[in-house]
Amino acid sequence: MDTDSSENPLLEAIPLKRIGTKWDIAMSVLYLCSTAGQNITGSILVNDGGNWLYKPQILDRETV
Structure with a gap:
C-alpha cells in the first residue's frame, strides 16, 4: 500500500x-x-493512528 498521504485519500x-x-x-x-501497563485492566486499547477520534464507532450491547 502506498504510504504517501498526499496521493492516498x-x-x-x-x-x-x-x-x-x-x-x-x-x-x-x-x-x-x-510493569508500565500493570494497572491497565478491562480497557480497549485503540491503536489506529487517531482515526477513532474523528470517527467514533458506536457499538451496541450485543456486539461487545
Missing part, C-alpha cells in the same frame, strides 16, 4: 497520515505486558 483521513505497522502493535503489546 484513505491515509489523508487518518490523523497520523499513515497505516499502523506490526511495530505499532508490538509496542502496544509490550506496554501491556510490562
Whole structure:
C-alpha cells in the first residue's frame, strides 16, 4: 500500500497520515505486558493512528 498521504485519500483521513505497522502493535503489546501497563485492566486499547477520534464507532450491547 502506498504510504504517501498526499496521493492516498484513505491515509489523508487518518490523523497520523499513515497505516499502523506490526511495530505499532508490538509496542502496544509490550506496554501491556510490562510493569508500565500493570494497572491497565478491562480497557480497549485503540491503536489506529487517531482515526477513532474523528470517527467514533458506536457499538451496541450485543456486539461487545
